[in-house]
Amino acid sequence: MNDIDDSNSEQDKIILPDDASVDLKAEFEASNVKEVLDKLDRELIGLKPVKTRIREIAALLLVDRLRKQFALSSVTPTLHMNFTGNPGTGKTTVALRMAEILHRLGYVREGHLVSVTRDDLVGQYIGHTAPKTKEVIKKAMGGVLFIDEAYYLYKPENERDYGAESIEILLQVMENNRDDLVVILAGYKDRMDKFFHSNPGMRSRVAHHLDFPDYSADELLAIGKLMLADQNYRLSPDAEKAFLEYLTLRMNLEHFANARSVRNALDRARLRQANRLFNSNRKTLNKTDLITIEAEDILASRVFTNGTLDVTD
Amino acid sequence: MMTNQGNRVTQGQFSFLPDLTDEQITLQIKYALDKGWALSVEYTDDPHPRNTYWEMFGNPMFDLKDPAGIMMEVNACRKTFPNYYIRVGAFSAVQGVESVTMSYIVNRPKNEPGFGLIRQETEGRTMRYTIKPYVTDKPEAERY
Numbered sequence: 001m002n003d004i005d006d007s008n009s010e011q012d013k014i015i016l017p018d019d020a021s022v023d024l025k026a027e028f029e030a031s032n033v034k035e036v037l038d039k040l041d042r043e044l045i046g047l048k049p050v051k052t053r054i055r056e057i058a059a060l061l062l063v064d065r066l067r068k069q070f071a072l073s074s075v076t077p078t079l080h081m082n083f084t085g086n087p088g089t090g091k092t093t094v095a096l097r098m099a100e101i102l103h104r105l106g107y108v109r110e111g112h113l114v115s116v117t118r119d120d121l122v123g124q125y126i127g128h129t130a131p132k133t134k135e136v137i138k139k140a141m142g143g144v145l146f147i148d149e150a151y152y153l154y155k156p157e158n159e160r161d162y163g164a165e166s167i168e169i170l171l172q173v174m175e176n177n178r179d180d181l182v183v184i185l186a187g188y189k190d191r192m193d194k195f196f197h198s199n200p201g202m203r204s205r206v207a208h209h210l211d212f213p214d215y216s217a218d219e220l221l222a223i224g225k226l227m228l229a230d231q232n233y234r235l236s237p238d239a240e241k242a243f244l245e246y247l248t249l250r251m252n253l254e255h256f257a258n259a260r261s262v263r264n265a266l267d268r269a270r271l272r273q274a275n276r277l278f279n280s281n282r283k284t285l286n287k288t289d290l291i292t293i294e295a296e297d298i299l300a301s302r303v304f305t306n307g308t309l310d311v312t313d
Numbered sequence: 314m315m316t317n318q319g320n321r322v323t324q325g326q327f328s329f330l331p332d333l334t335d336e337q338i339t340l341q342i343k344y345a346l347d348k349g350w351a352l353s354v355e356y357t358d359d360p361h362p363r364n365t366y367w368e369m370f371g372n373p374m375f376d377l378k379d380p381a382g383i384m385m386e387v388n389a390c391r392k393t394f395p396n397y398y399i400r401v402g403a404f405s406a407v408q409g410v411e412s413v414t415m416s417y418i419v420n421r422p423k424n425e426p427g428f429g430l431i432r433q434e435t436e437g438r439t440m441r442y443t444i445k446p447y448v449t450d451k452p453e454a455e456r457y
Binding site for chain 1: 378381382385
């Protein structure tokens with residue numbers, strides 16, 4: 001429609017002759033995508049299939065850009081996505097990165113992420129839903145619209161539910177404003193499957209279905225260490241062993257939420273560490289004391305003693 | 314109106330220029346968004362220059378990042394009121410300003426009949442002058 005893409009407009013105008021050649025590598029460097037992909041590799045542990053797909057999408061968009069220089073037309077790829085996976089597998093984090101990657105490739109203009117749930121889209125009474133949904137869509141224009149727990153939008157058991165209206169508007173926008181925004185749906189796998197089953201139009205409009213696998217204990221440990229490093233903490237070697245053991249036990253308990261459980265467990269370990277330092281009655285503490293989480297901080301968890309869940313989890 | 318060729322109503326920015334294209338409107342919106350102003354779409358069928366309070370089409374749009382969302386609203390308004398005056402306003406919330414900082418017409422009726430001059434004789438030989446848009450002879454919503 002009214003595309004004013006500054007980053008691409010110049011190269012769009014120059015059409016190269018047929019025998020010219022373009023430098024894929026130079027284009028790759030120029031787009032700064034490498035930086036984002038490397039960051040993705042570095043900061044997100046595991047998630048192999050997800051990373052592969054993101055690389056593929058980045059490659060496609062890059063090649064598309066080069067093709068444009070030869071005036072080879074191609075339809076704008078559909079980039080609406082569906083992220084499925086258990087809680088705490090990093091769906092929101094990846095969506096954030098996705099917005100950045102798409103922005104750097106010049107696919108979305110602004111590269112911001114608008115994260116919404118059913119509450120932001122569906123109204124309480126007749127005639128309330130459409131303006132609400134449109135408001136959200138307007139905000140997301142030029143960026144990524146992230147709909148968390150998307151299956152809540154559709155409630156087949158309640159026929160007076162206005163979710164269907166919201167889905168209708170979304171479908172229309174997903175089809176007509178493909179250049180303007182990318183929609184990412186997220187939720188648990190089985191429920192999302194059911195959601196797509198009852199909204200066939202939605203499934204075909206979403207090109208990328210990414211399944212986020214659960215993490216292994218080792219990956220969770222690596223995630224935990226990254227989280228601690230962000231907060232300037234570290235695990236002592238003993239604590240690391242204890243934490244791995246903790247994770248193996250915790251993974252078998254109910255309500256295990258992958259990285260989120262790791263975060264909660266570490267928060268509690270920090271509380272215990274603070275308490276331990278406080279009760280030790282030492283007058284002086286050095287930097288190492290303040291940043292190190294010891295094995296006892298982790299072993300104090302109830303998961304070890306009676307195999308039940310810890311305070312809040 | 315001798316100085317106003319084509320009897321066009323000139324209110325707001327750019328009104329002495331040829332009508333803005335959609336692309337130009339988008340660029341103007343982008344400029345306002347980059348300044349952090351909130352945009353709004355307004356319409357009216359009363360072309361009198363003193364008619365400054367136009368009807369709002371939807372709510373003012375805060376927190377938008379991209380002009381596409383506002384263009385969507387502009388187009389929706391054009392669809393609803395194809396033959397009305399429609400303008401886009403940009404509101405700056407900066408303390409001390411707190412008012413509309415940009416305003417330009419993005420849609421106008423196909424035929425603008427213009428204004429008639431009305432003379433009124435008052436005390437002595439005094440004459441009072443006022444203008445009256447020809448279209449306001451007709452009731453609201455039936456003018457264009």
